[in-house]
Amino acid sequence: MIRNLIVILGDQLSLEISSLEKIRKNEDKILMMEVSNEIEYVNHHRKKLVLLFSAMRHFADELKKNKFDVTYVEFNKSEKNFTMELNRQCKKFNPKSIKITHPSEYRVLNEVKKWEKLLGIPVTIIEDTRFFCKIDEFSDWAESRKELKMENFYQQMRKKYKILIDDKEKPIGGKWNYDVKNRKRLPKNHPEIPSPLICKPDKITKRVITQLNKKYTKHFGDLEPFWFATTKQDAVKSLDDFIKNRLEFFGPYEDAMKEKEKFLYHSVLSIYLNIGLLNPHEVIEKVLQKKDLPIESIEGFVRQILGWREYVRGIYWHFMPKYNQTNFFNAKNKIPNFYWDGKTKMNCMKNCIEQTKQEAYAHHIQRLMITGNFALIAGIEPKQVCDWYLSVYADAFEWVELPNTHGMILYADGGILGSKPYAASGNYINKMSDYCKNCEYDVKLKNGKNACPFNYLYWNFFLKNQNKLKKNPRLWTVFSTIKNMSEDKKKQIKDDSEKFLKTI
Ligand SMILES: Cc1cc2nc3c(=O)[nH]c(=O)nc-3n(C[C@H](O)[C@H](O)[C@H](O)COP(=O)(O)OP(=O)(O)OC[C@H]3O[C@@H](n4cnc5c(N)ncnc54)[C@H](O)[C@@H]3O)c2cc1C
Ligand code: SF4
Structure with missing residues (x-):
């Protein structure tokens, strides 16, 4: 027995x-x-x-x-x-x-x-001891607060674990946050960026591929070439490779996007962290050993794992099972087919979706400011967007996907996770990427057939949801622009948006 x-x-x-x-x-x-x-x-x-x-x-x-x-x-x-x-x-x-x-x-x-x-x-x-913050510990923290700001949670975690903290409980480097330094666009003649470690499929992986190829032909995405690590040893090699070759510039180019650069300086480690091949404690420990690298990269990376990753898990368990049932903007549109096949004239969307199809990976800014931003301003129903994100990324498990999708990009939770919706027009995408130069739409045009859809959808989103958002102090500039907008302009935005949304 x-x-x-x-x-x-x-x-x-x-x-x-x-x-x-x-x-x-x-x-x-x-x-x-x-x-x-x-x-x-x-x-x-x-x-x-x-x-x-x-x-x-x-x-x-x-x-x-x-x-x-x-x-x-x-x-x-x-x-x-x-x-x-x-x-x-x-x-x-x-x-x-x-x-x-x-x-x-x-x-x-x-x-x-x-x-x-x-x-x-x-x-x-x-209890799952791999995380820095226990589920109950997060709930205690959440219940003692009016606002659940990630920044406050993160600072508490840094103090608790003495990570990047000096003897006086002050942040090493003098600041808690280097976000201002970490918003650079990739310069035109930037040298080649080293790609993540490629692990060749062995016998076991090849057998899985053959078995899945026989039975699951209709699932999304390309099966090959398959290059992810599937063992602890290879996942650790991937971590070492990231620290050696890409961590230095992780911070400054964290928000950048570039056509044909699928990974930039991102770590591509979530796939290993989320299934247990890497432990978040060991990842942070190794990163902290690189004392010679810029603080904005070290802190920027630690913030993602000790801050965001732990915080979204806390939010998930604190608010489930009700968390996924809200729909703050009452968004009801159907997810367009191009989310699955990439067939759209919007070059930014096409690139991010095709890359997702090939790699089961897109970096954070692609998920947030391209596919996520579009879903928000096009009013797509939260459940359909969440199902898409849960399906298409190799690192997608509901505990981490849902707060990021339902909360961070769609604001469907009404502001539990984010203090404002991350809506952006084509101008932001043009500033942070080179997608617009190869697009059939013109990012400079605000209205009309050839105008970038992100431009009129952005204003349409705020016009439509004025009553729900106008008291938000972080959206003051948006609503003061709307206040001065002519009725003709508003009508044009609404007409263009309706026409466009009908075609998708
Ligand atoms: C709409 C949307 C959906 C997302 N869905 C998932 C998901 O299903 N699974 C997932 O692991 N991450 C998800 N994220 C968070 C983030 O985009 C990915 O963790 C990151 O892109 C993974 O790539 P990377 O390992 O190269 O990350 P890096 O940019 O190198 O960041 C380092 C690590 O920090 C952690 N991290 C960074 N940002 C976040 C975040 N916002 N939430 C949680 N952890 C974070 C990850 O473990 C990541 O490996 C989502 C973000 C958005 C906007
Ligand atoms: S013009 Fe608009 S749709 Fe085209 S790539 Fe730029 S932001 Fe995307």
Whole structure:
């Protein structure tokens, strides 16, 4: 008889995962499952599926090499969902108890919570210790505040962990925030940027690709070339490669965009962090060792992981299950087909979507200021936008995707996460990228057939949502411009927007 059946989920691929802490190799069994329900509940990018299954299979092999007793069920041999497969395994092995690290998504936690009653076996859910901030700790912080500003949360985390903090609890370098230095456009003759580490598919990965190619032909995205790391060792090499070759300029060019530069100075590490191949503590520790690099890059990068990543997780768990049910602007438009095939005359959108199709990756500013900004000002229904983001990126898990999409880009939560909607016109895109020079639309034109759609949609968005936003102090300049706008101009904006939205 098995003492504990320890279930390890696809984003818990770490030997340090809390469910393994007190494991007894001779008495406990580990169960890992690939199930069709998880593959099919959204239209996941095929590279994301390869990443997950290949990394899971590599991890199972590593566990076996470490003499753990592992049962691994592949998707073509498994039951439909976790519960059904677990039930089958429990009948076979008759465990005294089931253990699992807290699932990262609400949907899965809900399923796990039903196991004890359904299977008649005690189930222990153990806290996920990979994060800097516990779920309850965030809730305590949130309940003690009127406004949930990321900046305040982040400063508290820095003090708690003594990260970039001097003896007097002051920030090293003199400032908490270097955002002002970190908004540079990439200069015209900028030298070639080193690309992320390419990991060649091995036997295990190739087998996953063949299996998925047979069964899942209709899922979004290109399956090959596949180059992601699928083991801890390769993920660490990717981290070292980033620190050596791209971290120095991460800060200054964090907000830049460039046609044909898919990664710029971004780390491309979220895919490994989110499935357990990298631990956020080890990533920050290694980055902090680079004392010779500019503080704006070091702080800028630490802020993303210790600040944003932890903060969005806190928001997710504090506000779920109600968080995804709001629709502040009552946006109802359907997501255009070009989000899936990239067939649009808007060069910025075309580039970001085609890149997403190829790589299952887009960097933050592409997600926020191009595809996200468009979804916001075109009034696309939040659920459809969230489903898209959850499907198309290899790093997409609901705990991190939802607050970024529903909250940060769509402001559908009414301002819990952001203090204002991130709406921008073509002018911003032109300032931060080179997309506009190859576009059929003219970024300088505000209205008419050839005008950049971001220009009139931007004003249309604020005109339409005036009542909901005009008291926001951060939008003072927007509404003072609207105040001085002629009725003719407003009509032109509305007509152009309606005409354009009908065509998509
Ligand atoms: C609409 C939208 C949807 C997003 N969906 C996801 C998602 O599903 N999964 C995901 O991991 N990130 C998501 N993000 C956040 C961010 O865009 C990605 O983490 C980042 O682009 C990943 O690329 P990178 O590893 O090169 O990041 P870098 O730019 O190198 O940043 C370093 C790390 O910081 C963390 N990070 C940075 N920004 C954020 C953020 N806003 N929220 C959480 N973590 C952050 C990531 O772990 C990232 O690896 C989303 C952002 C937006 C605007
Ligand atoms: S002109 Fe407008 S649509 Fe075209 S690339 Fe620039 S911002 Fe995008």
